Amino acid sequence: MSLPIPRGLPRTVLRSYGTVQGPPSATSLASRIPNVLIEATAATAPRTNWTREEVGAVYNTPLNQLTYASQALHRKFHDPSAIQMCTLMNIKTGGCSEDCSYCAQSSKHNTGLKATKMSPVDEVLEKVRMAKANGSTRFCMGAAWRDMRGRKTSLKNVKQMVSGIRGMNMEVCVTLGMIDQDQAKELKEAGLTAYNHNLDTSREFYPTIITTRSYDERLRTLDHVRDAGINVCSGGILGLGETDADRVGLLHTVSSLPSHPESFPVNALVPIPGTPLGDRKMIPVEYHGGPSLCGETSDVHLNRWVSHL
Numbered sequence: 010m011s012l013p014i015p016r017g018l019p020r021t022v023l024r025s026y027g028t029v030q031g032p033p034s035a036t037s038l039a040s041r042i043p044n045v046l047i048e049a050t051a052a053t054a055p056r057t058n059w060t061r062e063e064v065g066a067v068y069n070t071p072l073n074q075l076t077y078a079s080q081a082l083h084r085k086f087h088d089p090s091a092i093q094m095c096t097l098m099n100i101k102t103g104g105c106s107e108d109c110s111y112c113a114q115s116s117k118h119n120t121g122l123k124a125t126k127m128s129p130v131d132e133v134l135e136k137v138r139m140a141k142a143n144g145s146t147r148f149c150m151g152a153a154w155r156d157m158r159g160r161k162t163s164l165k166n167v168k169q170m171v172s173g174i175r176g177m178n179m180e181v182c183v184t185l186g187m188i189d190q191d192q193a194k195e196l197k198e199a200g201l202t203a204y205n206h207n208l209d210t211s212r213e214f215y216p217t218i219i220t221t222r223s224y225d226e227r228l229r230t231l232d233h234v235r236d237a238g239i240n241v242c243s244g245g246i247l248g249l250g251e252t253d254a255d256r257v258g259l260l261h262t263v264s265s266l267p268s269h270p271e272s273f274p275v276n277a278l279v280p281i282p283g284t285p286l287g288d289r290k291m292i293p294v295e296y297h298g299g300p301s302l303c304g305e306t307s308d309v310h311l312n313r314w315v316s317h318l
């Protein structure tokens with residue numbers, strides 16, 4: 010009996026040999042690995058002059074070849090068994106003036122979420138101590154804000170949290186919406202390790218997901234973060250209704266930045282009733298990871314792959 014071919018796996022290569030016939034020749038195997046992937050795997054330094062076609066060729070490589078190349082590259086630079094434990098905390102929930110279609114925290118959507126004020130510094134530092142005792146070496150904090158304009162007191166409190174966490178010998182990451190050059194410098198001086206600001210999807214698809222700020226505004230925040238010497242954490246969300254070309258577009262954007270983001274979080278949409286994307290189906294389970302910063306998606310940090318493209 011033959012099983013139906015799973016749908017939605019366009020990159021699967023159907024095997025035409027069984028246990029009796031020999032395996033495919035090395036030449037036939039090699040023909041399925043694009044040169045650009047072979048070169049990327051052999052690279053000794055990151056490159057930032059990728060074309061969209063080259064990124065598309067890597068994206069369309071059969072999954073097992075891609076996994077193998079990715080593992081080989083990862084092992085060149087990292088202990089393959091090492092993971093980092095991070096704890097994420099929402100320090101200010103809901104009431105956000107942005108209209109991100111996937112997010113329960115936007116004040117534009119009727120999700121029943123109750124907005125809260127920012128958590129006090131002491132309360133946050135107490136949670137950090139617990140996280141450290143549980144094995145985390147990085148503490149990440151998310152606040153549902155459009156930007157930090159006119160939020161002097163909040164920024165002061167965030168900086169106290171940052172230096173308090175650094176004082177416990179941990180890494181610290183925040184996501185506070187858009188920030189300018191001066192705010193980025195202040196956060197750096199407080200000891201911030203990384204700043205999260207996701208691009209979400211391709212430049213072309215982006216306006217169908219968010220209308221209250223532009224792709225270029227997001228890229229500007231990434232510039233400010235990078236220029237201040239803070240590590241950049243910037244990724245996207247799968248399952249928004251984007252095409253493969255949009256995923257390639259996002260990968261192309263991040264791999265062509267002046268330097269690659271140190272982290273590339275890949276989230277999967279969890280549709281929330283009351284949001285414009287609330288009726289979408291979740292993408293297949295094999296893409297899913299753990300909980301996310303904003304509570305609307307799941308994070309899979311595939312950071313090192315893009316870091317070395």
Ligand code: SF4
Pocket residue numbers: 105106107108109112113114115116152153154155186303
């Ligand atoms: S994703 Fe962030 S910026 Fe967008 S609505 Fe939610 S909290 Fe606001």
